[in-house]
Amino acid sequence: MTEVAIVGFAQSPVGVREDATTGGVEMLVPIFAEVFRATGLTKADIGFWCSGSSDYLAGRAFSFVQAVDAIGAVPPIMESHVEMDGAWALYEAWVKIACGEAEIALAYGFGKSSGAQLRRVLALQLDPYLVAPLWPDSVSVAALQARLGIEAGLWTEKDMAEVAARSRAAAVSNPRAQVSGDVAIEELLGRPYVAEPLRAHDCAPVGDGAAVVILASGERARELCDRPAWITWFGHRIESGSLGARDLLTLAPLGPAGEQPVDVAELHAPFTHQEILLRRTFGLGDKVDVNPSGGALCANPMFAAGLARIGCAAEAIISGRASCSLGHATSGPALQQNLVCVMEGR
Numbered sequence: 001m002t003e004v005a006i007v008g009f010a011q012s013p014v015g016v017r018e019d020a021t022t023g024g025v026e027m028l029v030p031i032f033a034e035v036f037r038a039t040g041l042t043k044a045d046i047g048f049w050c051s052g053s054s055d056y057l058a059g060r061a062f063s064f065v066q067a068v069d070a071i072g073a074v075p076p077i078m079e080s081h082v083e084m085d086g087a088w089a090l091y092e093a094w095v096k097i098a099c100g101e102a103e104i105a106l107a108y109g110f111g112k113s114s115g116a117q118l119r120r121v122l123a124l125q126l127d128p129y130l131v132a133p134l135w136p137d138s139v140s141v142a143a144l145q146a147r148l149g150i151e152a153g154l155w156t157e158k159d160m161a162e163v164a165a166r167s168r169a170a171a172v173s174n175p176r177a178q179v180s181g182d183v184a185i186e187e188l189l190g191r192p193y194v195a196e197p198l199r200a201h202d203c204a205p206v207g208d209g210a211a212v213v214i215l216a217s218g219e220r221a222r223e224l225c226d227r228p229a230w231i232t233w234f235g236h237r238i239e240s241g242s243l244g245a246r247d248l249l250t251l252a253p254l255g256p257a258g259e260q261p262v263d264v265a266e267l268h269a270p271f272t273h274q275e276i277l278l279r280r281t282f283g284l285g286d287k288v289d290v291n292p293s294g295g296a297l298c299a300n301p302m303f304a305a306g307l308a309r310i311g312c313a314a315e316a317i318i319s320g321r322a323s324c325s326l327g328h329a330t331s332g333p334a335l336q337q338n339l340v341c342v343m344e345g346r
Helices: 025-039 064-070 088-100 118-125 138-151 157-173 184-190 220-222 255-258 270-284 305-318
Strands: 004-011 048-052 079-082 104-112 194-196 208-217 229-238 264-266 324-331 335-345
Touching: 004 088, 004 220, 004 255, 004 305, 025 064, 025 208, 048 064, 048 088, 048 264, 048 324, 064 305, 079 088, 088 104, 088 208, 088 229, 088 305, 088 335, 104 305, 138 194, 138 270, 138 324, 157 184, 157 270, 208 305, 229 305, 255 335, 264 305, 305 324, 305 335
Parallel strands: 048 079, 048 104, 264 324
Antiparallel strands: 004 208, 004 229, 104 208, 229 335, 324 335
């Protein structure tokens, strides 16, 4: 297969945006321009485009078609779409290049989470016959998982608060983050519960945003970037969609990801306890720099946050801060689906 590398990444500032529609055009146009400036490419150079978004989040069918307005109608493009986080669009773009059907591809994801009550909207991901009619919101489902972990002795509320405090401190240097700043762990533990044992700092904020990643093959990658982030491995596992049919504290093994000498890991953990669970799953030790961007706890635009995690992990390679990095994306309730991308610099 053809070697594939990430050569460019851009992400919009995340926040509740009244100036953006659910079509995402207003968020996408600036970051398309940003990533094209950084790589020296134009629209005509992209051999394949793939987007990730959600019709049920937008509240209408085929909402992704409007986002194509950010690309433009001329010249014609080869385009695809996944009803998932943009990380899965990245995977499809990687396959396209690896199979020799394109030399350069662009993957993007976008979502306007603030357009409705997100906690209720995400209940639509659940079993439509037995669970969804009860309308258990996404935070309450995560709280069940967090409580199981506490009772199993895997983490404490203080451990969870430490994750939140570290993430917010790291996000101070990230201009795209929605939440940042230094905060004392004791102060966080004194705040009220949202859904016990979760407090507000244990949950990712609701925000609107978009992300874009450019991939290239072989020599094209070397021409476009001084230090490309070469993709060495992809892994994807899907757990049961039924909450009672799986152990919420055990994730399916994701192959060699935990065996790589990873310097930086960007984990898509919308809840503090999920970062702890993911670190255990991937075998990430204390020497690994986890979520130096602040992670999803500081900026979690639905259907773009996973792609942003892979993009931030690639940035660590491109900038020379890391030799090997791991980007992770999740979808569904309680870490139901997990995708991992391992990259290295050469």
